[in-house]
Structure formats: structure tokens, C-alpha cells
Amino acid sequence: MSEGGASVSERPEAATAASGRAGLPPAIELRGINKSFGPVRANRDVSLVIQKGSIHGIVGENGAGKSTLMSILYGFYQADSGEVFVDGRKANIVSPDDAIAAGIGMVHQHFMLVDPFTVLENVVLGAEGGALLAEGKAKARSELQRLEHEYSLEVDIDAVVGDLSVGLRQRIEILKALYRGAETLILDEPTGVLTPQEADHLFRILASLKEQGKTIVLITHKLREIMAITDNVTVMRGGEVAANVATKDTDTEQLAELMVGRKVLLRVEKTPAQPTETVLTVTGLNVVDGAGVRRVKDVGFTVRAGEIVGIAGVAGNGQSELLEALAGIRQPASGHIRVRDQDISAEHAVDARGMRELGLGHVPEDRHRMGLVMPFAANESSILGYHYDPAYNGRIIMERQKIIDLCAAQMKAYDVRPDNPLLTSANFSGGNQQKIVVAREMERNPDLLLVGQPTRGVDIGAIEFIHRRLIEMRDAGKAVLLVSVELDEIMSLADRILVMFDGAIVGEVAQSEANEQVLGLMMAGVSPDAADEVA
């Protein structure tokens, strides 16, 4: 099990004494859960105890098995072996219906709501209570009003869900679970799509739920959140429980170490930027999506050689479309993109290949959707976007051995494991897949590097590595544009920070002046001056 953490109790049972209300059976107890998917052992002999009326955090890197464990608890998957106890009684949960009947509710990372329905309709969905809706809805209405009042979960129950903000939709998910009689609420990465202020509000709601005796299970990879609101925390690593510990007895450094299995550097060390000439100039850029909605609105900014410009914002505020327009994947509707002396506009559109020929590298936001071709061998994925390069093309035949050699060299330089260029791309872990993408884009020595969510779903060790590489690119005189929804990442890497809200740039903040309050308010659309005053 864990090599570090001498002060941490390594036996699951020991956590029982850490906190919780004496005398009561635990809300949830898991004993010896095993689950394999083909050759992957997602959970190995997992045992943990969740005290009634507590907030219990589960942390771990992607692929550590936390989502699998919760899916077993919620009845999506069946464990290969092991037992689940709810309120001290053995429970046989084989479907979400069973879980709901046992008083377990789940708020998914991706909401399960029907957009054109009202809040009320969404809440009664699946619990209509008869063929005619009117009666069930009336009952639900009074019950919902009670719940809203009790837990300060204010939502307009007649509003159409599609019109509501992400934070409100999450509240509806919580209401849905409570309406179905949940005593234990599982939240899977609940803050991923929230502004810091919205997250704070969520935590207040969770605290009041706890006051009322509900049990909360919080799955996250953000250690700060664990420290802020949990009573106990379970650290998972490689499908196993690395530690169960009372939150007050630990700190972020120790948790990070337990997650990774070694010491990690959480802060990025860098010198002040030495920017030189302007590489990218964007003026009056508008981008329209496939449905005709304007996603990027009159955006203008510059990126100079030798600096990292960060674009912060809550996911879905136009950053993706902006990045895709800059990369030549989407054509601008109007406005100009200037890369060195080349002008790109709706009239003079340039595709992704053309942009690469202008000296652009692009680490896409979603490596599954864009960065790699999963059924391809790693070496084939390592030339995606550069497959036409004469370096490994004869007149007709591709020179496979050269491609394999190139991939092997990149794997070595970026510490990709396993370093086998013939292995299928899908069979690498998230962090290693990301390193393959990052290696491909950085090793081309681009003048301008676009980076989207470089560390999403990447383990801490790889995050450290990728951050260091980005700083090295900057110090080598490259212009870097970084788009990330992780505020920590933006604040530690970017020299200048632009905040996007609803397709427009709200304002710019220098790294030295950036803090979470200011950025958080800007991410909610408040102008920088006003944000300063409020903060």
C-alpha cells in the first residue's frame, strides 16, 4: 500500500473511530470490493466506511477507481466480489433503482436533465406516480417547496431547465435525489463546471444537508475542496485504498503524496517572462457554431513570443470555439487572426494544415475527440497532422520505420510509459496519451503553441512534467496561449490572464494581480474594476 504517510492509518477500520456519531451504524460500508474490466482491475479489495451525517471525500487520480467504486454503489456496475452495507444492513444493489430504494442518490458529473422540461417536470421524471401527471406534480410541488426551504436550495421550480445556469442545474440534481428520499448523496466531481463562487455556494448547501443529518460522499481530484469541507477522506490509488484518514489530521501535500505514491511539487517554479515581438494578433473575432449561435464575440488580444497568455473561464463560455478558430478547425465568421505577417479571416480562411505550416502547434482540449486516433498504433497517432511531411513519405509509400523511430524518440524524451510505439493509442493511460500529444506538438518546435486543458484527466506526475515543458517552451522564446478551466493552472503558469464569459473577453489581469476572488467574479461576467471593488 502507501509508502509515505506514516501518520496515516492504513487500515480502513481505523477510520471508523476518526469521526461520526457514536453508536449509529455507518451510512455506507464497503467490504472487499473487487471489479475488473477485462485485464484492468479497477477496484482491488476496496473497503471503506462512511459515517452517517458526515461529508466523506474520495480522492484519487484519474483511473484510480473512484468512479468505478461509486458506480458499483449506485448499481451501474456489479462488483465481482465484496459486500455493501447500508445502515448496517447488507444491501444487494444491482440497479440504480435499488440504490434509490436504499436511500442513495447520485449527482453525476454530467447532468442527467431534460433541457426543454421545467424543473418540476425534471424532478418528477421517473417518479411520476401514475398515468396522469397533474396529481404527481401537485404532490411534488409541495414537497419540493419544503425541501428548498429546508436546505436553502432556491430554484424557480417552473423555470425551463435549458434556461438555467450550470450551478442551478446542479441544485436541481440535488433536489431530484432528495425528492427520491436520498439519505446519502454521492457527488461526482461537482465543482468541475462551477465558478469559485458557485462552488462556495454548493459547499454551503452541502454543509446544511449535513446539519440535517444527510450523508455526503464527495468525489473529486481537487485537494483544496477536500480540505475545505470533508470530515474524512479516502485516498485511492491504482484501484486500491491507499489511506483512510480524518481530514483534520492531514494536509494537501500529504494527500497528494498518497495519491501519487511519491513526493510531488505542487507549485510551478518560473522566472518573470521576457516577451519580445508579437506573434499572434486577434482583432474583432467572431465565431459561429454549427447551430448558428455566436460563441465568440468580438474577441481581440495579442500573444508575444516568450510569454504564456492564459484564458480562464467556466467551461462552455466560448474558449473551445476560440481555440478551434485559432487552430484552423473552425472558420471565423468575421474578424482577423494574424499569425506573424499572415492574415486569416472569413475571406482568407486557412485550415488546420495551413495553420501548422504557419508554425502553429496545437494541443487540443480533448485528446479523445481530437488529439489521438484511439484505434491507431501510437506511432500513427504521433504523426497526426504531420502525416504528409516528406520526412517520412516516399513518393507513394510511407516510411513506417522512420515514423516508429520518431515516436520512440518522443516517447523517451517525454517519459511515455510503456514506451512502445506499436501499442494501440487507446491502451495508454490518460497521462501518457496526453504526453504523446504534447510531445508531437512541442517537438515540431512551433512559434506559436495553442494549449487547451493540457492536464485534464492527467495524473499529478504528468501534470508536473507538462507544466515544466510549457515553461521551457516559453523560455525558449515561443508564444504560448493556454486555455484552461483549472484556475490554479492558469494562475501558476500564465504571465497574463484573460477571462472569457459568454463568448467575450471580460478583462485582463497580470499574473501578479490575479487571485481567485477577482478571477472568479470575472468568470461570472463582472468587469475587472467592479470585481476589484467587490473583492
Add this chain to the structure above:
Amino acid sequence: MAGAAANTGVPRWVAVGLLPVINLLAAFLVSGLVILAIGENPLRALAILLNGAFGYQEGIGFTLYFTTNFIFTGLAVAVAFHCGLFNIGGEGQATLGGLGVGLVLLYLDFLPFVLILPVAIAAAVVFGAAWSYLPGLLQAKRGSHVVITTIMFNFIASALMVYLLSQILIKPGQMSPESREVAQHTWMPFMHDIFPIARSPWNGSFIVALLACAFLWVFVWHTRWGYEIRTVGANASAAVYAGISPSRNIILAMVISGGLAGMLGVNEIMGVNHRLILNFSAGYGFVGIAVSLMGRNHPVGIVLASLLFGALFQGGADLAFEIPKITREMVVFIQGLVILFAGALEYLFWPFLVAVFGREADTALAAAE
């Protein structure tokens, strides 16, 4: 298809070799039960079928003649499949390919054979490709699904052939919708003309088919154009990210697919019938789907699957002849079962194989790390 095998840890040979064999056995088992039910001996039927396909020179010749057709249509389905497209218009594209060959043989017969051969093959490819170009274009530019358009084009091709053969190309003074016989020097040589073997329809087109296999293998896996097609087929967003145009590659894949299907006309018109007739595509285009599926869209697999279906066609004909109770329809039924198990129910036994072989791979993977 490949996605189903990924991440289960099942060894490749099980997915590529064992699974098709199990599917085939299942088809034979059900066929055997049916033969038993009509009061015949399934083992005797199997013996006759095998003997009919491989037991004597003429039988082998017929088997390989059928195989040739299946290779062309199987390759056609495969190349479209690599681009994520389901071309079920092999029938129509083969019909047009045959028309192209027929026109060359009918009207350019002043040329010597050495010139006729490449021109006829080119005509087969161009006519077949032209017939798949429109569905490809409609898919790429307008999103009209190729499954719908290609099958519609089959009907158009069939109607076009009827019109041409009954009104224009028909040999004057006869009733049946056929063209005149083409000049003998334009015929594709039969194998029995070259080698001292029994007479059969097996002809030089078989060599053309094997060359087409080699072409496909090089094109799909060893050129940048094949790389682009596979990227579009596996992940269209990644293709756009890489600056690869999905619409251009959809059209390219469909054109190559149609061209390969069109080459069936070389075997049928130039090799065997020596005149333009109706319905020479005879369902080969549809069986090509099963061939490609069973052959895992790979040329080697397609040759093996084509051989299987060739043997079923030829052995089945002998079977219907030898045992009168097993009618022609019964043989089609057996072929249908093979297509059902190999194609539609391809993954019927997959969970079982995962359960048996998945674990072993677990330890192999762990050892590798």
C-alpha cells in the same frame, strides 16, 4: 469493429481467427440440424459439399471463379469501411463496371489484347467509381447517408441495364436482352487455356483480384492517403484537427470502393460471359459485405472469406444436384446462415471468448509492465 476488441485483453488471434471459425461452425451446426430435420444425413451433405468445392479440378475451378467475384466486392466494402462508410451499393457499381467492360470489348475490339486488357480494366474501374461517386458526393457535401443512396443506385443501375440491353445494345434480331458476343481475342484467357487443367470458368481475372488485394493493402496501410482515410473513418474530429478533409476522403474512399466493385465486371463479362447480359452481379455485391466483415476488412482475411463463400457457392450447387431433397433454396439458406452468423451475429460468442481469454491477457499485460 476493431473497437470491440480493444481493451478486452483478448489476444488478436482469438478475435481474428477463432471467432470467425466458431461462427462458421455455429452456422454449419444449425444447417446440419435442418438437414437432419428433412431426413438427410448432415455429414454426407458436408462431404458432398466439400468434395464439390475442392474434390476435383473442375470443382476447384468453379470455386476460384466465385472467389474472384467475392474478392472484388469484399475489397470494395472494406475500403469504404475504413473510412467509416457502409457501401452496400456493390451490386450497382459492379453492374456499371460490367457495362464499362462490355462497351470496351464491343466497340474497341480493333485493339490487340495487350491494349484491350488495361483499357477494359480501367473502364470497369471508372464506370464503377462513377456510380459510387454520386453517393459519395452526396454524403460528403449534403450528409445524405450512403446506405440509402447506394442501395437506391443499385435499382437505378439495374433499370439502366435493362433499358440499354433491351433497347440499344441488344443484338439485332433476337428476343433475349443480351448484346452480341464479343470478339474472341478480347476474352480474358481461361486458366485451362494456360495450364493443363480441367475446363472451368476460372480465368485471368483471379490474378487481377489478387493484385487488387495487394493494392488495397499498400494503399490503406502504407500511404498517406490511406492514413487520411483511416483517420476520417476512426475519428472525423481528429481528422479535422489534423487538417484532413473528411468530405474529400469520403469521396475518395467511395470512388475507390466503387472502382473495386466495378472490377467484378472484368471477371463476369470479359472472363466468362463474353457478352453483356442482365443480372450478372447476381448478389455478389451483397455477399461482399459478409466477406469483408468476416475478413476483418483486411485483404488476407478477405481472400480467405472469399474462398469460403466460393466453396459454399460451388459445393452448394453440387449438393443440390446430388441430394434432390436439398433444393437450391436450401443451399441459399445455408449460405444465409453463414452470412447471419459471420455478419449480423458476429459478436454472438464474443462475451464467452472474453471470459475465457481476457484473464490470461491480464497476467500477460501485468508481466509486460
